[in-house]
Amino acid sequence: MEDERIVDLYWARSESAIRETAEKYGKHCTGIAVNLLHNREDAEECVSDTYLRAWEAIPPQRPSVLGAFLGEITRNLALSRYREKRAQKRGGDTVPLLLDELAQCVPARSNTESDFDAAAVTEALEAFLLTQSVQNRELFLRRYWYADSVSAIAAQFAMSESKVKSLLFRTRNKLRLHLEKEGVSL
16 A cells, blocks of 8 residues: 555554554664564563554654654654663663664754754764765664664675775765765864
8 A cells, every 4th residue: 555545544543554554664663673682572562652653643744754753763662761771770781782783974963052053963964874885874774773683784785794894984974074074073
């Protein structure tokens, strides 16, 4: 079913919207949650919560790209669950590893002033990604948005892990330079 039709079902408050969403985007959302949480049960709960959040958000919102909208909800829920698990001294090391990789080129958010600047950082990041080749942009997003492992990315793009690491390293360095040029303090 087309995204526009699924969104129309949400607007009509039809329960079939959830079923159609699950059928079309269930694997996508589960993949995001599993990559971040490394726990199938927690991931499935996040995906269920994603459907509830979508139900609550549509209407009044009318997402233009339903997959991205659902992916963002899932990612935020999974990160919240990850933080909760880490606070309880449980969880893996995927998210800290990703944050460590990006630490040299993306500023840490530590106070209200930096929260205010988050929109500028987001804008600069989006502008930077648009200057990258399609392959580099996809590698970057697979690693830092979807939290795919280097080995999974290498398999998906039919390249060696060292090539993936090298491309990601170069892209992070270019990002750091771009952010400095844009006046984003690191």
